Amino acid sequence: xxxxxxxxKVLELADGFHRQRAFxxxxxxxxxxxxxxxxxxERFQTEAAACDYTDELMKLPGQRVDIADLNTQPLPxxxxxxxxxxxxxxxxxxxxxxxxxxxxxxxxxxxxxCILSTPNILNLNSRLRFLSFGFWNLFGPLPVKHSRLxxxxxxINPCSWFYIAHALLDAGFAEVTPHIDKVQRSAIPKLVVxxxxxxxxxxxxxxxxxxxxxxxxxxxxxxxxxxxSTPLLLGRTIIACAVKPAK
Amino acid sequence: xxxxxxxxxxxxxxxxxxxxxxxAPSGAGWLAEGLAGRxxxxxxxxxxxxxxxxxxxxHDLDQxxxxxxxxxxxxxCCEGLEHVGNPLLLLREFHRRLPASGLLIVTTPNVWYPQAxxxxxxxxxxxxxxxxxxxxxxxxxxxxxPWSWPQLYLYLKLAGFxxxxxxxxxxxxxxxxxxxxxxxxxxxxxxxxxxRAETEEEKSFWRTAASDASLLGRHLIVAxxxx
Numbered sequence: 121x122x123x124x125x126x127x128x129k130v131l132e133l134a135d136g137f138h139r140q141r142a143f144x145x146x147x148x149x150x151x152x153x154x155x156x157x158x159x160x161x162e163r164f165q166t167e168a169a170a171c172d173y174t175d176e177l178m179k180l181p182g183q184r185v186d187i188a189d190l191n192t193q194p195l196p197x198x199x200x201x202x203x204x205x206x207x208x209x210x211x212x213x214x215x216x217x218x219x220x221x222x223x224x225x226x227x228x229x230x231x232x233x234c235i236l237s238t239p240n241i242l243n244l245n246s247r248l249r250f251l252s253f254g255f256w257n258l259f260g261p262l263p264v265k266h267s268r269l270x271x272x273x274x275x276i277n278p279c280s281w282f283y284i285a286h287a288l289l290d291a292g293f294a295e296v297t298p299h300i301d302k303v304q305r306s307a308i309p310k311l312v313v314x315x316x317x318x319x320x321x322x323x324x325x326x327x328x329x330x331x332x333x334x335x336x337x338x339x340x341x342x343x344x345x346x347x348x349s350t351p352l353l354l355g356r357t358i359i360a361c362a363v364k365p366a367k
Numbered sequence: 368x369x370x371x372x373x374x375x376x377x378x379x380x381x382x383x384x385x386x387x388x389x390x391a392p393s394g395a396g397w398l399a400e401g402l403a404g405r406x407x408x409x410x411x412x413x414x415x416x417x418x419x420x421x422x423x424x425x426h427d428l429d430q431x432x433x434x435x436x437x438x439x440x441x442x443x444c445c446e447g448l449e450h451v452g453n454p455l456l457l458l459r460e461f462h463r464r465l466p467a468s469g470l471l472i473v474t475t476p477n478v479w480y481p482q483a484x485x486x487x488x489x490x491x492x493x494x495x496x497x498x499x500x501x502x503x504x505x506x507x508x509x510x511x512x513p514w515s516w517p518q519l520y521l522y523l524k525l526a527g528f529x530x531x532x533x534x535x536x537x538x539x540x541x542x543x544x545x546x547x548x549x550x551x552x553x554x555x556x557x558x559x560x561x562x563r564a565e566t567e568e569e570k571s572f573w574r575t576a577a578s579d580a581s582l583l584g585r586h587l588i589v590a591x592x593x594x
Contacts, residue, residue: 347491
């Protein structure tokens with residue numbers, strides 16, 4: 121579920137892109153009650169399309185919602201329709217987020233921007249919970265009782281930064297960058313304690329990947345390094361930005 | 368796929384009855400060798416060059432199974448699920464190709480064993496999930512979907528399977544004391560959940576989650592029936 125911190129960060133990131141190239145057509149996937157659309161309209165005077173699995177949640181007067189089950193259906197828009205596509209707290213609910221990422225690229229205009237967010241399973245609270253219990257934060261044990269795939273109980277797809285970035289690059293995006301909505305203060309003391317171990321082990325593992333397994337190159341090394349970066353060790357939600365190349 | 372997993376799969380299948388088998392992905396064809404003479408095998412793989420199959424489709428398992436692919440008593444998906452971007456599509460396709468009570472076997476690296484959890488804590492990656500960027504090329508192991516018993520159980524349930532069981536792999540045990548110790552909190556947690564479970568299915572799920580095969584095994588071997 122999206123929070124005020126996520127919206128604030130998405131707006132801040134969008135502001136940076138807007139200064140380079142103003143956008144008009146905005147698509148919000150998983151639009152829910154329409155809070156993000158309202159904020160974009162207010163800040164950037166965008167024309168918005170909303171896509172969701174239902175239109176019953178929408179609170180914005182006059183805002184049409186295009187209903188689509190993204191597990192089985194494509195985005196209901198022609199190619200190159202939007203300057204900006206946002207999908208906050210959506211991909212963790214999807215069965216095949218990689219296909220949806222490809223769809224986002226299809227509906228973006230060349231030079232258009234994609235902003236996605238999902239719970240950050242790389243933060244230390246989540247890593248330690250996984251070490252202890254085998255489940256990440258916000259990805260609790262669902263199997264026997266889960267019913268509604270669209271609630272927090274429907275988080276079926278935990279995805280770390282590397283695989284989000286890989287999916288975006290594989291789909292043909294460029295300028296893929298990670299951001300976080302806010303630092304989880306409870307993770308800070310854990311980072312202080314674990315910092316030397318993470319740095320030492322991380323450097324050793326990186327050297328092994330580079331020298332022995334030969335799995336690093338100039339394209340993926342920054343992504344791998346980001347996995348153990350301070351923002352991702354502390355951030356609550358990961359927000360990924362990517363640009364559809366102009367050519 | 369490691370030898371001990373192959374042995375465990377063949378041992379599990381020893382007293383099962385089946386005449387037609389789909390091996391997807393068929394890889395180098397170890398299952399055809401292992402089941403030689405017991406059944407008719409078809410294969411599906413991105414690189415269709417294995418021997419011992421009636422037919423092999425060269426096919427991407429991220430797409431629905433080939434339309435001329437038939438129905439089977441048994442489907443084996445050994446070391447395939449971690450490679451696909453849409454595992455539910457694949458599992459639903461398997462479900463469609465099985466008769467009622469048809470058997471599905473899935474094997475995949477287990478990310479719940481203590482060394483894997485420790486690696487995730489310290490570097491954010493699991494063992495056998497190397498950071499390969501770019502497109503998949505022949506021979507590379509692009510593991511993109513990590514699996515544990517609960518995650519696999521969830522996806523099998525969503526795909527319509529039941530009677531889901533974890534097959535122990537005797538050769539794949541924890542080797543070090545620290546691995547046993549690291550498994551203690553998770554084992555206690557799963558047992559507590561088992562005690563609080565309200566249904567027999569829930570109890571069985573948590574009992575399996577607390578087992579050595581789930582907490583310490585390097586590989587998951589899971590059998591499920593079409594319900």
